[in-house]
Amino acid sequence: MTVENVDIPSHWELFSIEDFAEVKGGKRLPAGEDFASEVTPFPYLRVTDMVNGSIDDSNLAYVKPEIQKLISKYTISCKDIYVTIAGTLGMFGRIPFKLDGAQLTENSAKITCVDNSIIDLDYLFYALNSDLIRSQVNVEMGVGAGVPKLAIYRIEGFNVLAPKVKSEQRKIAKILSTVDNLIEKTQALPFTLFIILKI
16 A cells, blocks of 8 residues: 555545654763663663563663663653654554653654544554555665665655544544454453463
8 A cells, every 4th residue: 555546535645744743863871881780760761671562671671870861852751752763663652641751762753743633543553553654664665775674754754634624533543443443352362271271
């Protein structure tokens, strides 16, 4: 699927991400610095933590307080959507509330300051994980040489398809969320049955 061959319904609209949001990068640790050897109040989210549209917090890295002061502007909010921009390109997701304000790796960017009068954040999450966006990411993977990298200005130009009416956006997001929850419960079922049988 490409933007050119998308048949847009009359009550839908094709936006660029820059029409309703900003895209900002993360930050690497200062040269010569390493992660903290123990848990601190400052988690640092890496691409390896970004799994299935969320965060796997089983092996988080943390930043020393004195280092966090140097990179404190490069955080991510639970109202933002992350996108991986180096190595593994174009994975989009959200962070849980407990990680609100975590430091964000330089190998990822955030879609932030989303204008809620134009697009619903929950709908945007699903739209960014659509085939339409994946096709645009795939085009960018073929641009340039060396290690794959997704430029912020290219992300800003990605096209997102959405109903013009916000209530319809919310309805779609709610249906997709319900389906996701059902899939998650179904995938956990074999393990649950195993526990019951063991008892």
